[in-house]
Amino acid sequence: MTTLPPFCLSITPAGPAAPATQADLCQLLDFGDSRPARGSFQYDQESGDYELSWESLAKFDTWRQEQQQIDSIDLLLANTELGTRYFSWRRIYRCSRQGSGGIKPYEKKCPDRIQNFGPKRIGCPCKVDLKGYPGTHVILGRYIRTHDHPIGMENLIYT
Numbered sequence: 001m002t003t004l005p006p007f008c009l010s011i012t013p014a015g016p017a018a019p020a021t022q023a024d025l026c027q028l029l030d031f032g033d034s035r036p037a038r039g040s041f042q043y044d045q046e047s048g049d050y051e052l053s054w055e056s057l058a059k060f061d062t063w064r065q066e067q068q069q070i071d072s073i074d075l076l077l078a079n080t081e082l083g084t085r086y087f088s089w090r091r092i093y094r095c096s097r098q099g100s101g102g103i104k105p106y107e108k109k110c111p112d113r114i115q116n117f118g119p120k121r122i123g124c125p126c127k128v129d130l131k132g133y134p135g136t137h138v139i140l141g142r143y144i145r146t147h148d149h150p151i152g153m154e155n156l157i158y159t
Contacts (some may be wrong), residue, residue, distance in 0.1 A: 040086040041133040041140070050131065050140035060130065060139055064093065073147070075128055088132045095126035095147065124148055 036042035044050045054060040064075050074096035081090050125148065130141045 037086055039084070041136060041138075043086075044131065044140050050129075050142050052141040052143060054139045054141065056137060057139065060141065064128070067143075071145075071147075073126070075126075078127075083132070086133070088134050090132075091130045093128040093130070095124040 036046065045053075054063065067073075068075055075093040076096050077091060078094040079090075079092040083089050125146050126144060128141055128143050130139055132139050
């Protein structure tokens with residue numbers, strides 16, 4: 001049978017002091033890079049995916065109303081989700097020609113009747129994606145303004 005030498009644990013620091021910040025810890029552990037976490041405010045701002053920013057939701061609503069008037073479209077709230085660790089919430093606004101909900105359970109009484117104009121929902125890819133972050137009032141957003149239908153005066157009958 002082998003015997004082990006006695007073990008001593010000292011509570012006094014033998015080496016350098018503990019790191020104070022996460023960056024110091026990364027340098028101490030030699031992780032190499034200290035990039036911001038994906039989905040965080042800093043990451044989204046530096047990546048360029050979210051190129052627009054507003055100081056509050058009220059300022060965003062003002063901007064949204066201006067865009068609706070310029071292009072004669074409606075941007076409707078289609079989805080809201082609570083965030084995870086890096087962002088507080090996310091909202092998606094879609095063009096009304098895309099639709100914001102599911103298919104309605106409506107059957108036409110006279111399906112053979114000829115309509116004056118076609119259906120409103122045609123799957124338009126236009127959308128505004130917003131994200132709110134903890135610790136800041138700034139809202140970041142991206143606007144995909146591609147439409148697959150005419151905008152302006154020709155779209156007024158659908159708004």
